[in-house]
Ligand SMILES: [Zn+2]
């Protein structure tokens with residue numbers, strides 16, 4: 212769905228090449244999805260076909276991870292326009308990109324979005340991560356449940372990893388039935404604190420296996 216008002220006053224322009232009519236034209240989208248990310252999400256060593264190297268796999272609680280891309284260039288603009296201007300069209304493109312980065316997920320996995328703090332949803336009018344999770348769920352034919360919730364309004368900007376871990380777990384709660392096998396969705400990965408605490412919470416509340424799918428990885432010092 213397009214933002215009707217925005218479309219009237221400012222027709223969408225491709226974030227990659229300035230072509231009018233869409234936020235991301237097919238050519239620029241192809242440029243992103245044709246270059247699969249082959250780095251470990253946590254330590255950046257080359258690894259494929261997943262984005263979790265053996266060494267890191269031994270130190271996290273989730274069983275597998277995929278990350279579509281780095282948060283740079285066109286994808287960065289796309290995520291920024293989505294997060295900060297509630298552009299639903301950007302959400303659809305982001306779902307396309309994530310869908311392409313993921314292999315076939317077999318074996319009764321349920322999609323669970325990383326929760327967005329309630330105050331953020333209120334101010335933005337849309338829960339972006341939830342939107343991507345829902346769209347992916349209908350595309351993949353996988354069930355979806357908002358198993359986790361988050362109260363509070365604090366942002367994670369400018370915190371180090373230890374502070375982020377503390378903050379990420381604050382206000383995190385179980386709000387729905389936790390599935391046995393979870394495909395946890397988040398848009399941005401920075402220190403990994405968020406997926407770490409969400410995975411822990413899911414495992415403590417009935418999950419047996421957690422896979423992680425991230426749209427883009429961003430370095431902390433950027
Ligand atoms: Zn373009």
Ligand SMILES: [Zn+2]
Pocket residue numbers: 251252253254255256263264265266267268
């Ligand atoms: Zn690694």
